[in-house]
Amino acid sequence: MNTERFEFLKKDYVQGFPEDCGFEVDKINYGYFESRLKIGPKHSQQDGFVHAGVIATMADHTGGYAAYTTVSENERILTIEFKINYFKPALGEFLVCRSKVINNGKTIKVSESEVFSISAGQEKLVSKAMVTLIAVSADSIKTT
C-alpha cells in the first residue's frame, strides 16, 4: 500500500458514526486493520457493560476496512451480513479490534474481527465476528 492510500484509509475510517463512537486507527496493512476505543459512559448498556452494539459496530467497521485495504480507489466496500459472538461481558479502559481478510475474493470478501477488552494492561478476547462484504464500483453507489 502506498503512503497516500494508507493516509486516505486512516482518515476515511474515522467519520460519521464511527467517529461519533470514538473509534481510532491503530494499524493498517494489506488485508489487515486494527482499531481502538477508549471506553466511556456513553458506550454502556443497562447493566454497565460495553453495549453489544458498540462491539458489533467496531467489528463490522474494522472488518470492512480490512477488506477496503485490498481494493483499488475505484471500489467501495459494503457489508452484506455479519455474525458476532459475545464471549464475556466487556469492561475496562479500552477495546481493541483486530480484523483480517480470511477470504479475499474479487467481489465477495470475508473478514474476521476479534475484539479485546483491555483492563489494567490485561487483554481479554470478548467477542469474535465473521463479516461478509462486497466490493462495488464507486460509481454504483450514489446516495443522492
Add this chain to the structure above:
Amino acid sequence: MNTERFEFLKKDYVQGFPEDCGFEVDKINYGYFESRLKIGPKHSQQDGFVHAGVIATMADHTGGYAAYTTVSENERILTIEFKINYFKPALGEFLVCRSKVINNGKTIKVSESEVFSISAGQEKLVSKAMVTLIAVSADSIKTT
C-alpha cells in the same frame, strides 16, 4: 404485562449507548418490541448511508428487549450472538425496528428483528437479524 413493568422497560431501553444513538420506544407487548430512530448526520458511514453498526445496534437492542418482556424482574438478558443481513443501503428520515421473540425458551431465547427505513412515508425493509439471548439472574451480573 402490568403498567409498572411496561414503564420500567420503556425507560430502561433508553440509556447509555442506545440513548446516545437516539433510539426511542414505539411499542411494547409481551414478546414484542418496536423502536424508532430519527436519522441524523452522526449515523452515517463513509458513503452517506446509515452505518451498518447503527442498524446492528438497533436490531440487537430491540431484539434483546423483546426477550426482556418475557422474563421476571429478577432476570436480565444478555446477547449470546446475532447475525444480521443488509438488504439495501439505508437512507431517509427514520429507521423503525420491529422485534419479536420467535423461540421463547426458559434460558435461551431467540428474537428476530426487522429494520425498515422510512423515506417520504414509504417503508422499506433494509435489514433483518436473528438474535440469540440468554436470561440470567440479576444477581449473577455485577460489573463491580
Add this chain to the structure above:
Amino acid sequence: MNTERFEFLKKDYVQGFPEDCGFEVDKINYGYFESRLKIGPKHSQQDGFVHAGVIATMADHTGGYAAYTTVSENERILTIEFKINYFKPALGEFLVCRSKVINNGKTIKVSESEVFSISAGQEKLVSKAMVTLIAVSADSIKTT
C-alpha cells in the same frame, strides 16, 4: 414459472447429497420452495434426535432452490453463507422445510428457511435459517 421450468427444478432438487438424504419436493412457487423428509435411523445424532446437519442441509438446499426459482436457465445459485438456529431437538415422522426469498437482489439473494418436525400430525418449528446466495452464470462454474 412455466411447466418445463417447474419440472426441471423439481427433478434438479433431488440428486447427489439431497437425494441420498431422502429429501423430496412438496411445493414450488416463484421465490418459494417446500421440501419434506421421512425421518429414519440414518438421520440421527448421538442422542437419538435428528442430526443438526440434516436440518442444516435441508434449510440450505431448500433456501437455495427458493432462490433458484427467481433466475433464468443461464444462471446457477451458490451458497455464500448461512446461519441456523435450533429451537428444539427434532423428533417424529417427518421434517418439512418452507423457504422463501426475503431479499431478491439481482446477484445477492437472501432466503429464510423454517424447518418443522411432524409428529402424530402435529407441526413444531424446530429450526430457522437465513441463507445468503449468489446467482452466477452457468458458464462460470465448471467442475472439470
Add this chain to the structure above:
Amino acid sequence: MNTERFEFLKKDYVQGFPEDCGFEVDKINYGYFESRLKIGPKHSQQDGFVHAGVIATMADHTGGYAAYTTVSENERILTIEFKINYFKPALGEFLVCRSKVINNGKTIKVSESEVFSISAGQEKLVSKAMVTLIAVSADSIKTT
C-alpha cells in the same frame, strides 16, 4: 483426557447421520477435534461440487465434539446455532475439518471449524464456521 474417554469420543463421533455421511476421526485433544471425509459421488450438489450441507454437517459435528472433549461423562452437547461461510466450491479427494473451542464457558461454548479440501495433496480452505453449543446434563435429554 484419559484413554477411555478418548476411545469413547472416537467411537461416539461415528454413528447415525455422520456415519452415513462417511466422516472419520483423525485427531482428538482437549478442546480440539479433527475429522476426515473421503469425497464420493453421494456428497455432490447439482453442479458437481461437494454439497454445502455435507460441509455444514462436518463443521457442526466436529465443532460439537471439540466441545464434547471439555465436559464430563454426565454432560451432553447440543448445537444452539451456527454460521458458516463458503469460500470456494469444494472438489477433490478428501475434506478435512479442524475444530477448536474458542470460548470454553461452563454452559455455553463456542467452536470454530475450518474445512479444507485436499486435491492431489494440496490443502485449500473452503469453508469456516462458528458454532455455539450448550452443555446439558445427560439426564435432561431423553428422546423417549
